[in-house]
Amino acid sequence: MSLTLRYFCYGCLLSSVTWSSSCCSTSTWAPPTAAPLSNQPHRGPERGGGRRAAAAPANQDAELSPEMVFQRDFVCSQDIFNEQDQQAADSGIPQTRLLTCSFQSFSPSLPSASVIICFFNEALSALLRTVHSVLDRTPELLLHEIILVDDHSELDDLKGALEQFVSSELKVKLVRNDKREGLIRGRMIGAKHATGDVLVFLDSHCEVNVLWLQPLLSLVSQDRRTVVCPVIDIISADTLKYSASPIVRGGFNWGLHFRWDPVPPSELGPDSSKPIRSPTMAGGLFAMDRSYFNELGQYDPGMDIWGGENLELSFRIWMCGGQLLIAPCSRVGHIFRKRRPYGSPGGTDTMAHNSLRLAHVWMDEYKLRRKLQCRSFKWFLQNIYPEMSSTALNHKNPPGLMNRNVRRPTVLQRGRLRNLGSGRCLVAQGRPTQKGGAVVLRSCDPQDQEQEWALDEEGQLVLSGLLCLDVSEVRTSDPPRLMKCHGSGGSQQWNLSKSSRLYQVSVGQCLSMSEPMGPKGYVSMAICDQSEAQQWCLES
Numbered sequence: 001m002s003l004t005l006r007y008f009c010y011g012c013l014l015s016s017v018t019w020s021s022s023c024c025s026t027s028t029w030a031p032p033t034a035a036p037l038s039n040q041p042h043r044g045p046e047r048g049g050g051r052r053a054a055a056a057p058a059n060q061d062a063e064l065s066p067e068m069v070f071q072r073d074f075v076c077s078q079d080i081f082n083e084q085d086q087q088a089a090d091s092g093i094p095q096t097r098l099l100t101c102s103f104q105s106f107s108p109s110l111p112s113a114s115v116i117i118c119f120f121n122e123a124l125s126a127l128l129r130t131v132h133s134v135l136d137r138t139p140e141l142l143l144h145e146i147i148l149v150d151d152h153s154e155l156d157d158l159k160g161a162l163e164q165f166v167s168s169e170l171k172v173k174l175v176r177n178d179k180r181e182g183l184i185r186g187r188m189i190g191a192k193h194a195t196g197d198v199l200v201f202l203d204s205h206c207e208v209n210v211l212w213l214q215p216l217l218s219l220v221s222q223d224r225r226t227v228v229c230p231v232i233d234i235i236s237a238d239t240l241k242y243s244a245s246p247i248v249r250g251g252f253n254w255g256l257h258f259r260w261d262p263v264p265p266s267e268l269g270p271d272s273s274k275p276i277r278s279p280t281m282a283g284g285l286f287a288m289d290r291s292y293f294n295e296l297g298q299y300d301p302g303m304d305i306w307g308g309e310n311l312e313l314s315f316r317i318w319m320c321g322g323q324l325l326i327a328p329c330s331r332v333g334h335i336f337r338k339r340r341p342y343g344s345p346g347g348t349d350t351m352a353h354n355s356l357r358l359a360h361v362w363m364d365e366y367k368l369r370r371k372l373q374c375r376s377f378k379w380f381l382q383n384i385y386p387e388m389s390s391t392a393l394n395h396k397n398p399p400g401l402m403n404r405n406v407r408r409p410t411v412l413q414r415g416r417l418r419n420l421g422s423g424r425c426l427v428a429q430g431r432p433t434q435k436g437g438a439v440v441l442r443s444c445d446p447q448d449q450e451q452e453w454a455l456d457e458e459g460q461l462v463l464s465g466l467l468c469l470d471v472s473e474v475r476t477s478d479p480p481r482l483m484k485c486h487g488s489g490g491s492q493q494w495n496l497s498k499s500s501r502l503y504q505v506s507v508g509q510c511l512s513m514s515e516p517m518g519p520k521g522y523v524s525m526a527i528c529d530q531s532e533a534q535q536w537c538l539e540s
């Protein structure tokens, strides 16, 4: 069977098995590995030398919900590529669009785009990979310009060598900030220089996939108050490998941190290429009509460096008459780094500063909002994010507290949680009753009650009937800990997939044994892959 065929029929294979795994055996289907991408700047199409590399993404089935299995099933019956998708397969970038996307057609008169990329001390190769991918995979007519905003970087590479590159590309412009502004004011500076119809913001370490722009522009052109995000595929910070993301949508927690949520079935519809309404956006990658961006008040210029602007803009869009969508057929890869490679001047926590500004303006009545005739935050919660509304407004389940009035979720499976890479079992490092305690891998002992986990219908992993396995949504590189069960999903929601990976819905990563496996048996969260270090078996 060819690689391509295996990829097409993946959903069909999956549909014959149940989603939640109870087995430890390795999947019968071995996915082909994705073609490695070099970190050198490249010009897409000629790479790969005509090689057909329709590689399945590494974490493809780690996080399939029943709805997604259905989506892929649907895809299987339509075994075709369009020309551009075929080009993707030939160019070495993994084909991550669902096949239903091949049937989309676009108006010949789409608006033009100004792509704005702000950067601070970005690796030149990553920045050029972003720019080249846009130049290579965007139709000439639709690309008005690329505006690079250098936020007062210090790296030498970003001086002469970058200028040389820019001078050879007609459509690429470079704006340099005289002082460090942060990404929020940086984007506003970029927008001020832009003259295309639609602003498209990208982070400086992305790779756009084929046909990435048309679905975004098409939705914006149908309604200028629609703001559209692509699906953000994963580029590994360690290997630079590009792999598909599951289709999830944006939410937030009560600490005002962005998180990924599963898409409610009502939003999916029968055709998986349909745009998905998203309460919030991750922030870096989106398309917005330029005049609407100005009309809506751009960004809050009082926000510094990094953080908070994504939720602020999302609330403003929804509350002031617009809508925020994710176009499942537009795919852009983004390097997810474990740590940001920069601080903020003076070492202030700009995320907290920015979030406070956001809360003051949007989370209760405030005069600034009257000008735009915006709705209330209560309206937003009830209509756009009802999942959160129930945790805030009912007072039965206030944020951060276990809801005692609701029945306990049904346990789906119980047993020891054995890691295939080490053969050891996941246990509390100290007492299993200790809140905030770490979890580690130790020898499995069937007699030991303290090794018993329960996976319930809400995706909670409960140790010894007491505490839940929880990840930090603030510091996503921290290892998971045992916390009081809060019953509102997110940081405590896990999917045990067919291929035995434990996918954490909120941070979009998988639970992994830390390598090399030391005597302490540490575990950590990592980008999902096929390794045994990430395979877990819940065995009774």
Ligand code: LR7
Pocket (backbone or CB within 6 Å): 117, 118, 119, 120, 121, 122, 151, 180, 181, 182, 183, 186, 202, 203, 204, 205, 232, 281, 282, 283, 284, 285, 305, 306, 307, 308, 309, 310, 334, 340
């Ligand atoms: O002072 C700065 N000046 C800058 O120009 C700090 C950053 N930047 C640039 C930086 O070089 C990069 O191109 O701004 C861009 C975003 O910074 P990142 O890549 O450090 O941010 P991130 O990817 O960690 O964080 C996400 O949340 C941010 C909140 O402020 C921004 O909205 C980012 O754009 C956003 N990234 C994405 O949405 C990509 C998907 C990640 C997820 C989830």
Ligand code: MN
Pocket (backbone or CB within 6 Å): 203, 204, 205, 284, 334, 335
């Ligand atoms: Mn980024």
